[in-house]
Amino acid sequence: MSILVVGSVFFDSIETLHGKADRALGGAATYFAVAASFFAPVRMVAAVGEDFPCEELDFLSRRGIDLAGLQIRPGLTGSWAGRYHEDMNQRDTLQLDLNVFADFQPQVPASYRDAQYVFLANIDPRLQAMVLDQLAAPGLVGCDTMNHWISGSRGELEQLLGRVDVLVINDEEAQLLSGERNVVRAARRLLAMGPRRVLIKRGEYGVIQFSADSVFAVPAFPLEEVFDPTGAGDSFAGGFMGELARSGDTSEAGLRRAIVYGSVIASFVVEDFGMRRLRALTPELIERRFRQFISLTDVNGN
Amino acid sequence: MSILVVGSVFFDSIETLHGKADRALGGAATYFAVAASFFAPVRMVAAVGEDFPCEELDFLSRRGIDLAGLQIRPGLTGSWAGRYHEDMNQRDTLQLDLNVFADFQPQVPASYRDAQYVFLANIDPRLQAMVLDQLAAPGLVGCDTMNHWISGSRGELEQLLGRVDVLVINDEEAQLLSGERNVVRAARRLLAMGPRRVLIKRGEYGVIQFSADSVFAVPAFPLEEVFDPTGAGDSFAGGFMGELARSGDTSEAGLRRAIVYGSVIASFVVEDFGMRRLRALTPELIERRFRQFISLTDVNGN
Numbered sequence: 001m002s003i004l005v006v007g008s009v010f011f012d013s014i015e016t017l018h019g020k021a022d023r024a025l026g027g028a029a030t031y032f033a034v035a036a037s038f039f040a041p042v043r044m045v046a047a048v049g050e051d052f053p054c055e056e057l058d059f060l061s062r063r064g065i066d067l068a069g070l071q072i073r074p075g076l077t078g079s080w081a082g083r084y085h086e087d088m089n090q091r092d093t094l095q096l097d098l099n100v101f102a103d104f105q106p107q108v109p110a111s112y113r114d115a116q117y118v119f120l121a122n123i124d125p126r127l128q129a130m131v132l133d134q135l136a137a138p139g140l141v142g143c144d145t146m147n148h149w150i151s152g153s154r155g156e157l158e159q160l161l162g163r164v165d166v167l168v169i170n171d172e173e174a175q176l177l178s179g180e181r182n183v184v185r186a187a188r189r190l191l192a193m194g195p196r197r198v199l200i201k202r203g204e205y206g207v208i209q210f211s212a213d214s215v216f217a218v219p220a221f222p223l224e225e226v227f228d229p230t231g232a233g234d235s236f237a238g239g240f241m242g243e244l245a246r247s248g249d250t251s252e253a254g255l256r257r258a259i260v261y262g263s264v265i266a267s268f269v270v271e272d273f274g275m276r277r278l279r280a281l282t283p284e285l286i287e288r289r290f291r292q293f294i295s296l297t298d299v300n301g302n
Numbered sequence: 303m304s305i306l307v308v309g310s311v312f313f314d315s316i317e318t319l320h321g322k323a324d325r326a327l328g329g330a331a332t333y334f335a336v337a338a339s340f341f342a343p344v345r346m347v348a349a350v351g352e353d354f355p356c357e358e359l360d361f362l363s364r365r366g367i368d369l370a371g372l373q374i375r376p377g378l379t380g381s382w383a384g385r386y387h388e389d390m391n392q393r394d395t396l397q398l399d400l401n402v403f404a405d406f407q408p409q410v411p412a413s414y415r416d417a418q419y420v421f422l423a424n425i426d427p428r429l430q431a432m433v434l435d436q437l438a439a440p441g442l443v444g445c446d447t448m449n450h451w452i453s454g455s456r457g458e459l460e461q462l463l464g465r466v467d468v469l470v471i472n473d474e475e476a477q478l479l480s481g482e483r484n485v486v487r488a489a490r491r492l493l494a495m496g497p498r499r500v501l502i503k504r505g506e507y508g509v510i511q512f513s514a515d516s517v518f519a520v521p522a523f524p525l526e527e528v529f530d531p532t533g534a535g536d537s538f539a540g541g542f543m544g545e546l547a548r549s550g551d552t553s554e555a556g557l558r559r560a561i562v563y564g565s566v567i568a569s570f571v572v573e574d575f576g577m578r579r580l581r582a583l584t585p586e587l588i589e590r591r592f593r594q595f596i597s598l599t600d601v602n603g604n
Contacts, residue, residue: 087483181389183506184526204485205507208524215598217521222510224486256601296517297599299558 001245002041002066004138005032006106006131007121007234009046009070012274013081013095016088018227023079024274025056028121028144031231034278035238035265036119037063038286040245043112045069045131047104049077059279068109075100088229089203108134117245119237120164122146125156132163140250142166142241143195144233150177162194168237170201183208184215199240199259201233207259216256221267221293228273232266235278239265260297264289303547304368306440307334308347308408308433309423309536311354311372314576315383315397318390320529325381326576327358330423330446333533336580337540337567338421339365340588342547345414347371347433351379351402361581370411377402390531391505410436419547421539422466424448427458434465442552444468444543445497446535452479464496470539472503485510486517501542501561503535509561518558523569523595530575534568537580541567562599566591 007029014021033042043066050072060067078101081094106127108115116139120128128143143164149157150173157177161167167190171183178186183200187210190198198210204226206219240262247254264286271277295301309331316323335344345368352374362369380403383396408429410417418441422430430445445466451459452475459479463469469492473485479495480488485502489512492500500512506528508521542564549556566588570579597603 182526182528184524202507205504206519206521208521215524216603217508217524217598218601219508219510219519219521222486222517222519224484226484253602256603260601294601296519297601299520299562299596299599300555301518301558 001116001248002043003036003117003119003241003245004043004045004108004112004115004135005029005036005119005121005238006045006128007032007123008078008101009048009052010101011077011079012230013079014228014230014273015083016228017084017086018225019273021228021273024276025059026080026231026274027078028123028234030060030275031234031269031278032119032121032238032241033060033065034063034275035235035269036242036245037065038265038281038283039239039242039261040117041066043069043115045106045108045112047071047073047100049073049075049100052077066112068111069107071104071107073100077101082230084229088226106131106134116140117241118142119241120144120160121234121237122149125149125153125160129156129160129163132160140165140244142168142237144168144237145173145177147173147176158193164195166197166199167195168199168201168233168240170203170233174198174200184210197255201236203229203232207236207263209255209259211252214252216252216259218259218263218297221263221289221296223267223271226270229270230274232270235269236262236266238262260293261286261290264293303418303550304343304345305338305419305421305543305547306345306347306410306414306417306433306437307331307338307421307423307540308430309334309421309425310380310403311348311350312403313379313381314532315381316530316532316575317385318530319386319388320527321575323530323575326578327361328382328533328576329380330425330536332362332577333536333571333580334421334423334540334543335362335367336365336577337537337571338544338547339367340567340583340585341541341544341563342419343368345371345417347408347410347414349373349375349402349406351375351377354379368414370413371409373406373409375402384532386531390528408433408436418442419543420444421543422446422462423536423539424451427451427455427462431458431462431465434462442467442546444470444539446470446539447475447479449475449478460495463492466497468499468501469497470501470503470535470542472505472535476500476502486512499557503538505531505534509538509565511557511561513554516554518554518561520561520565520599523565523591523598525569525573528572531572532576534572537571538564538568540564562595563588563592566595
C-alpha cells in the first residue's frame with residue numbers, strides 16, 4: 001500500500017556543535033517521504049521553486065517517491081537556517097524564507113485520490129483539511145502540527161483532529177494543545193479531541209503512545225553522538241506510517257512494531273547532518289537495528 | 303536471601319504543589335529497606351536519635367527489617383525540609399540538620415557479616431567502604447552516591463567503585479561523575495571505573511542499564527499525578543535489589559526483571575507523600591502493576 005504525504009520541502013542550513021550544513025535538502029515532507037520510502041511507495045504533495053535541483057528530484061524518484069503532486073513553481077524553494085544549542089533540544093531560527101511555500105495550495109493529483117495511508121505533516125491545518133477533502137476514503141490518517149498553529153489556528157486544528165486517526169506530536173506541543181503538563185492527562189485530553197491514538201515524541205527519551213485503553217512506551221535508541229536532530233520527528237513519522245503501510249497491520253501489536261521502526265529510522269537520521277544518513281541507509285541496516293532495538297527493550301531478553 | 307543496606311534515616315518535611323507533609327519518616331536507607339522488604343528480609347545499618355518514635359521502629363520491624371544494626375544514639379534524628387518546584391524535577395532544600403547522623407560510624411553486627419546482597423545508599427564513600435570492610439564476602443554490591451560526594455570526595459568514591467558491582471545513580475550524577483553529557487559515553491566511562499553494571503535513573507523517563515556488552519532501557523510507569531517524588535530513587539533501588547535477592551537470578555534477564563520491579567515500586571512511592579503509599583502497599587498490588595508494566599513495554603503486546 002502506498003502512502004500520501006503533504007508538507008514542506010525546504011533547504012536547511014544547520015549549525016550544531018559538530019559542524020554545519022549549508023542549504024541541504026530538508027523539510028517535513030522530504031524527511032517523512034524518504035524515511036517511509038524504505039517501507040512502501042510514497043506519493044508527495046508539496047511545492048518547490050524553479051531553483052530546486054534536478055539531482056534532488058532524481059534522488060526522490062529513485063527512492064520510489066511519486067512526484068506527480070510536487071508543484072514546481074516560479075520563484076525560490078523555501079529555506080530555513082537554524083542553530084542548535086549545546087544540549088540539542090533547543091534551537092534558534094536564524095532565517096526563514098517561505099518563498100513559493102508562502103501561498104502553497106495543495107492539489108491532490110487524480111492518481112493519488114484513492115490513498116489509504118495519509119500523513120499530514122506540519123503545515124497550516126486549513127491546508128491539511130484541504131488535502132483530506134480531496135481524498136476518496138482514506139483508511140488511516142496521521143497528523144503532525146506545531147506551536148505556531150496550536151496558538152494561531154486552534155479552531156481549525158481542533159476541527160481537523162476529528163478527522164485524524166493518529167496524532168503524532170512532541171511533548172511540548174502536547175502540553176500546549178492540551179493545556180496539561182502531565183503526559184497522561186495531556187494524552188487523555190488529546191484523545192477526547194478526536195484521534196484514536198496519540199503518539200507523543202520525547203526526543204532522546206523515546207515515544208509514548210496512548211489509545212482509549214492502552215499505553216505503550218519505548219525509549220529512544222541510545223546513541224553515542226547526536227550530530228543533528230533536524231528531521232528526527234518527521235523521519236520517525238515516516239518509518240511509523242511506512243511500516244503500517246507495508247504490513248497493513250493496524251492492530252495494537254502492528255502499531256507498536258511500527259513505532260519501533262519509526263524510532264529506528266529516527267535514530268539513523270540524527271547520526272549525520274540533514275538527510276545524509278538517510279541517503280546511505282539500506283533495508284539491511286534498518287532490520288539489524290530493529291533487532292538491536294528489540295533486545296534493548298525486551299524485559300526477558302539477554 | 304537477605305539484603306543489607308547502610309544509609310540515612312531522617313525525618314522529612316516536604317512541600318509540593320499538591321500539599322505538604324511534616325516530619326514524615328524518610329531517608330535513603332528507610333525508603334530502600336521498606337521497598338526491598340516486599341521481596342526479601344532486610345538488615346539495616348543506620349543511626350537515629352532518642353526522639354525516634356517506637357511506632358516507626360515497630361513499623362520497620364513488622365516489615366521484616368532487622369534493626370540489630372540501627373544505632374539509637376543520644377540526640378536527635380537527622381531532619382530535612384525541602385520544597386519541590388512546579389515541575390517536580392527540581393527542589394530546594396529549606397533546612398538540613400544531620401544531628402546524630404553527623405558523626406555516624408557504621409557498625410555491622412556480627413549477625414550481618416555473611417551478607418550476600420549489599421546496598422550502599424548515598425552517604426560518605428568512606429563510610430560506604432567501612433561497611434564493605436566489615437563484611438565477609440558480599441556477592442553483589444550496589445551503590446548510590448550524590449553530587450556532594452562526587453565533587454568533594456572523588457578519590458574515595460573512585461576507589462570504592464572498584465569494589466561495586468552495580469552503580470545506581472541519576473542522570474545528573476552520571477554526568478558529573480563521568481564528565482560526559484551523552485548518556486552512552488557517560489556510562490562507558492563509569493563502567494571503566496569498576497562497576498560491572500551502571501543503572502542510570504532518568505526520573506519520569508525511566509531507567510537505562512549498561513554493562514560491557516548490553517544496554518537495557520525502560521520507561522517509567524506513566525502516572526496521572528505525581529504527588530511527591532521524595533524517595534523514588536531509593537525505592538527503585540530497594541525493589542531492584544529486593545527482586546535480585548528474592549530470585550537469586552543475576553543473569554541479564556534477572557537484572558532486567560529486577561529493574562522493572564524497581565520501577566514498579568518507585569511508581570507507587572510517588573503517588574502519595576513520603577512513605578504513605580509504601581505503608582499501604584501489598585504484594586498483590588505490586589504483581590498487578592508488574593504485569594501492567596510488562597504490557598506497557600512489550601513490543602509484541604496488546
